Amino acid sequence: MDAATQLPTVGMIGAGQLARMTHQAAIALGQSLKVLAGDPAESAAVVTPATTFGDYRDTDDLRAFAKGCTVVTFDHEHVPQDALKTLVAEGVEVQPRPEALLYAQDKQAMRTRLAALGLPQPRWAPVDSISDVEAFGLPCVLKAATGGYDGKGVWMIDTPGDAQAVLASGIRLIAEERMALQRELAIQIARSPRGETAVYPIVETVQTGGICTEVIAPAPRLTDETAAEARRIVETVATELGVCGMLAVELFQTSKGLFVNELAMRAHNSGHWTIEGARTSQFEQHLRAVLDYPLGSTETAAPYTVMANVLGGAPGGPRIDERLQHLLAEDPGAHVHLYGKAVRPGRKIGHVTVCGDDPDVLRHRALRAAKWLQEGE
Numbered sequence: 618m619d620a621a622t623q624l625p626t627v628g629m630i631g632a633g634q635l636a637r638m639t640h641q642a643a644i645a646l647g648q649s650l651k652v653l654a655g656d657p658a659e660s661a662a663v664v665t666p667a668t669t670f671g672d673y674r675d676t677d678d679l680r681a682f683a684k685g686c687t688v689v690t691f692d693h694e695h696v697p698q699d700a701l702k703t704l705v706a707e708g709v710e711v712q713p714r715p716e717a718l719l720y721a722q723d724k725q726a727m728r729t730r731l732a733a734l735g736l737p738q739p740r741w742a743p744v745d746s747i748s749d750v751e752a753f754g755l756p757c758v759l760k761a762a763t764g765g766y767d768g769k770g771v772w773m774i775d776t777p778g779d780a781q782a783v784l785a786s787g788i789r790l791i792a793e794e795r796m797a798l799q800r801e802l803a804i805q806i807a808r809s810p811r812g813e814t815a816v817y818p819i820v821e822t823v824q825t826g827g828i829c830t831e832v833i834a835p836a837p838r839l840t841d842e843t844a845a846e847a848r849r850i851v852e853t854v855a856t857e858l859g860v861c862g863m864l865a866v867e868l869f870q871t872s873k874g875l876f877v878n879e880l881a882m883r884a885h886n887s888g889h890w891t892i893e894g895a896r897t898s899q900f901e902q903h904l905r906a907v908l909d910y911p912l913g914s915t916e917t918a919a920p921y922t923v924m925a926n927v928l929g930g931a932p933g934g935p936r937i938d939e940r941l942q943h944l945l946a947e948d949p950g951a952h953v954h955l956y957g958k959a960v961r962p963g964r965k966i967g968h969v970t971v972c973g974d975d976p977d978v979l980r981h982r983a984l985r986a987a988k989w990l991q992e993g994e
Contacts, residue, residue: 625908626651628686629661630673634956634965635692635884635900636661638892642900650904652692653682660956661692676700683709690862690907691883694721695764712810712861712907713882720858721882725762725791731877734857736850738877739869740794750780753792762789771827796876802836802868803887804847807902807912808855815902815912817895819847822867822887828965831984832924834890835917837976846875854880863888863903886926886965893952893970894922919972925983927953927967927990929960934993937966944986951986 624647629636632654640661643650653669654662662668671678673696680703683689688710701715720727728741743762744750750757759780761770770788773795774780783790801824805817818835851866854877865885867878888899897905897913905912935943937960941953948971955967969986971979 624648625687626667626685627904627907628653628683628689629692630679630682630689630696631692632656632659632661632665632668633692634660634958637664637956638889638898638954639692639884639900639903640665642898643904646901646904648904648908651682651686653678658959660958663957674700676703679704680707686710688712688907690903691718693766694718694882698722714859714861717858717860718882721880723763724760724765724879725789727880728791730858731854734853736853736877737875739796741791744790744792745784747777747780747784750774750784750792751777754794756795758793758795759783759790760793762791764788769827796869796871799870799872800836801878802839802847802870802875803832803865803885804851804868805863805865805885805888805899806851806855806860807863807899807906807915808860809906809912810861810909812856813912814852814855815897815915816848816851817888817891817899817915818917819844820887820890826963828926828928828963829886830926830928830987831980832887832890833976833980834894834922834924837921843870843875850875850877862906863899889954889968890922890924890970892954894918894924894972920974921976921979922970922972923976923979923983924968924970925980925987926965927955927969927987929962929964929966930991930993931962932960937990940990940993944989948982948986951982953986953990 626649628651630653632652636652637660640650651667652661652665669682679700690712705711731738742753756775759772759774772783801822803822804819807815820832820834821836822829823831855864863884865881869876884899891898896916952970958966969983971982973979
């Protein structure tokens with residue numbers, strides 16, 4: 618292939634479902650997506666020809682993977698800072714940059730930085746003893762400063778005894794106040810190296826057992842004032858932290874306003890609806906952003922879109938492909954994305970998206986479809 622027809626190669630560290638869906642978006646852009654997987658059975662590794670196997674924690678593996686990549690990006694936040702800084706020092710284009718990614722990796726660093734920016738967030742403090750927890754006040758939430766996801770690394774604490782086992786683990790913790798929530802929201806923005814931004818509509822997210830199970834886009838019953846505040850927050854975070862690529866800001870909506878819960882600097886579960894529900898999916902947008910291409914339209918493709926996650930169910934019943942056939946015959950307007958992952962109870966194995974005019978009807982359809990795919994009955 619000559620230089621005039623050769624297209625960039627994006628390297629994505631991680632080979633989960635986010636990388637799998639990014640691979641699909643790369644095909645439409647004519648891009649080559651290369652993924653770093655730890656196992657041949659990982660979601661993206663089974664569909665992406667350009668798969669390298671290695672350990673995302675090993676600098677030599679990362680160095681070898683980055684060769685030939687125009688830019689290196691991520692489908693998770695767990696790559697060590699030291700390794701990323703070594704790649705950058707050796708001339709590898711890494712987006713988002715390690716100094717930005719830090720705030721999605723370390724909740725204590727995130728809370729400290731957001732406080733400096735004057736952004737609304739729950740009352741919090743680092744804790745490492747029962748006396749620290751008691752001084753902070755109960756009930757509260759304990760969070761692992763690093764490494765948590767999908768409800769892992771989060772503990773609801775009502776008594777000092779509840780905190781004892783968590784503290785005994787020796788992991789670095791922060792305490793946060795347990796807020797009275799009206800609901801949870803999320804907002805996404807894409808930002809390119811040149812500073813161009815594109816903001817997606819604010820969505821409502823529904824959490825079950827710490828896992829996002831539903832997303833309604835756009836969030837119903839949202840006032841103009843709340844929408845403007847959410848947009849101010851996400852634009853401030855993206856600009857002040859120097860984020861490149863997709864950024865998701867999870868928000869608590871309370872009677873006192875919006876508060877920042879967590880950040881993700883990658884494609885995010887709250888944005889899966891964009892594949893069918895927006896003019897540009899979050900996966901295509903992430904590629905555009907890290908390559909410094911013009912960003913795509915974030916306009917919605919339907920008045921409402923509802924996404925429901927498909928979780929692994931108990932063994933037995935019809936095979937997943939049989940369940941899929943029955944679902945598509947009954948509801949041909951349902952868009953099903955299966956991740957090719959081994960089924961374990963409670964594990965995200967796919968999602969269903971439906972688009973239309975009535976969010977209540979769409980929620981019923983999406984949840985019914987996800988339940989059928991999970992349970993087969």
